[in-house]
Amino acid sequence: MNGHYAGMVSTQPSREYAAGLRSDYMDTTDTCLELYYQATGFGSRQHTILRVSVMTEDMKLHELASTGENQTSWVRIFVKLPDGFHRIIIDGTHNSDISVDDVVVQACGRFG
Numbered sequence: 001m002n003g004h005y006a007g008m009v010s011t012q013p014s015r016e017y018a019a020g021l022r023s024d025y026m027d028t029t030d031t032c033l034e035l036y037y038q039a040t041g042f043g044s045r046q047h048t049i050l051r052v053s054v055m056t057e058d059m060k061l062h063e064l065a066s067t068g069e070n071q072t073s074w075v076r077i078f079v080k081l082p083d084g085f086h087r088i089i090i091d092g093t094h095n096s097d098i099s100v101d102d103v104v105v106q107a108c109g110r111f112g
Helices: none
Strands: 006-008 018-022 031-040 050-056 061-067 071-080 085-093 097-107
Touching: 018 097, 031 050, 031 061, 031 085, 050 071, 061 071, 085 097
Parallel strands: none
Antiparallel strands: 006 097, 018 085, 031 071, 031 097, 050 061, 050 085
């Protein structure tokens, strides 16, 4: 998506509501993920509002990064993905207005 971002507005009262982006399974050997996010509007309790995980082909979930920080400017998340075939999962909770932009998955050596 060139020139677009994904956003989730915190309009629902239930804690069970979440949104996510999921990739197909891909070879993540020697690969890194970079994204930028903003999160505003959640209450005083600190909790995870954005999480980056991978799922193995045998359905095991591994969390790579998470944040519960309220950020009004764009913040970078950068993670080295594990070797093998994985599905990349980016999840957010409803407790905050969250925007995710510039998600890039490529060989780690290509990042500056």
